[in-house]
Amino acid sequence: MASPAIEAPVAPPGGGPAGAAEATVLVVNQVSVGFGGLLALDEVSMSVGGREVVGVIGPNGAGKTTLFNVICGFVHPGRGTLTYRGRQLRRHHPHDLAKLGIARTLQGVGLCAGLTVHENVMLGAQARLHSDLASSFLGLWRSSREERRVGARAMELLDELGAAEFAGRYPGALPYAIQKRTALARALMGEPQLLLLDEPASGLSESEMDALGTRIRGLTDRMAVLLVEHHMDLVMSVCDRIVVLNFGQVIAEGTPEAIRANPEVATAYLGAEVHDLDPVAGIEGLEDDDHA
Numbered sequence: 001m002a003s004p005a006i007e008a009p010v011a012p013p014g015g016g017p018a019g020a021a022e023a024t025v026l027v028v029n030q031v032s033v034g035f036g037g038l039l040a041l042d043e044v045s046m047s048v049g050g051r052e053v054v055g056v057i058g059p060n061g062a063g064k065t066t067l068f069n070v071i072c073g074f075v076h077p078g079r080g081t082l083t084y085r086g087r088q089l090r091r092h093h094p095h096d097l098a099k100l101g102i103a104r105t106l107q108g109v110g111l112c113a114g115l116t117v118h119e120n121v122m123l124g125a126q127a128r129l130h131s132d133l134a135s136s137f138l139g140l141w142r143s144s145r146e147e148r149r150v151g152a153r154a155m156e157l158l159d160e161l162g163a164a165e166f167a168g169r170y171p172g173a174l175p176y177a178i179q180k181r182t183a184l185a186r187a188l189m190g191e192p193q194l195l196l197l198d199e200p201a202s203g204l205s206e207s208e209m210d211a212l213g214t215r216i217r218g219l220t221d222r223m224a225v226l227l228v229e230h231h232m233d234l235v236m237s238v239c240d241r242i243v244v245l246n247f248g249q250v251i252a253e254g255t256p257e258a259i260r261a262n263p264e265v266a267t268a269y270l271g272a273e274v275h276d277l278d279p280v281a282g283i284e285g286l287e288d289d290d291h292a
Contacts, residue, residue, distance in 0.1 A: 024086075025050050025194050025224040026071070031080030033066055033248075040066040042248040043080070048194065053216060053225045055235040057259075058245035059269050064228045067245070068198055071226075072097060072104055085193065098126070103192035107199045109179040111171040117182050118167040121154040124189030150189075157185040161215060177208045184215070195219065197227035201234050213238045236260065244268065 026048040033041040041063045048054045056064050069075040070082065073092040082089045084100060097104065103124070111120050158164040163181040171179050180200065187195060197216070201209045209231060216238045219225055229235050235242060236256045244252040244259060246268040252259060259265055 023050050024048070025052075025084070026226065027081075027083040028067070028071070029081045029083065031067075031070060031077045031082065033063075033070060033075055033077050039248050041070070041077070044245070044248070044250055045080075046243045046250065046253065048224045048226050049240075050193075050224055051220045051222075052240045053220060053227070053238050055239035055242045056226065056228045056245060057230075057232070057235055057242060061247075062245040062268075063248040064245055065198075066248075068104070068196060068228060071196065072102070098190050098192075101191075101193040102196065103187040103190045103194075104196040105183050105187050105198055105200060107202060109171070109176075109183045111179060111182060111186075113170065113172050116168050116170060117158065117163065117174070117178075118151070118154055120171065120182055121158060121185045121189055122150050124186035125150045125153070154185070154189060157188050158182075161185050162211070176203045177205070180204065180212075188219075191222075193223055195223050195225045197225060197229070199229055200227060201229055201231045209234050 024047050028044060028046045030043045030045055031041055032039060032043055044063070044067060046054070046056075056067060058064055066075060070077055073089075073094050073096060076091060084102070089100075092100070112123070115123070155164060155167060158167055158181075161181040161184060163178050163185065166174055166178050166182075171182060174182075180203070184197075184200070200216075201212055204212060213234050216225060216227070227235075227239075236259075239256055241254060242252075242256060242259045243250055244262075244265050251268055252262050252265050254262075
């Protein structure tokens, strides 16, 4: 299988000190995507630094999913560039992600119903396996040894995420929160440098979201995290920076404190000019209604 096309290292938009490109895991630079006459993304620029959690928020239809699809190679931009770990990606595809060091969870869990929780997590290591298909089919020692190693690592991740006791059970019979943890463990099996989380808190209770936030922050010692999320309390508690999209454009970017104080963000969510209103309280209320 051909490798995804990459080009020589480039610096993030706006320059920066020497070594900034190495510290920056992902750079989206002036990316535009159109579907017919509609611009889903309009010159969107953003970046994710190493060991950083960056959140992407915005009202429904803002372009969040399209942005994720561009990063994952499901959609290729009409204009702009995508740079990953200092090298420009061109025409990459979803099957390239694991070898690039990128993992993504889905809005749903996307688990295999006929496999146990443990087996589902082991699937996440597929792109990193060293034994060939012949060894696997013939049950040779090389394949068996690697299977034991992968199985042990899968159990370590399930234990880390508080789901080890469910390893031998099938996902369909488990609470949704455990299915979510299983999907996250599967993504982590690939040991990504960049983890994309697509609405990881959907369907979770408040206490489960608190636990999720702690887990996300705990990942930053080994990877960068980019998440799309509607639950503003989670976004505000775990993100180092937040990018706000509206009608395919970046309308704000900054720390949670800066976004909290930005009236343009509340205006985008509420659809009217906002003056004497706590922006985050208004946004949180709207998002809760959307997910009722």
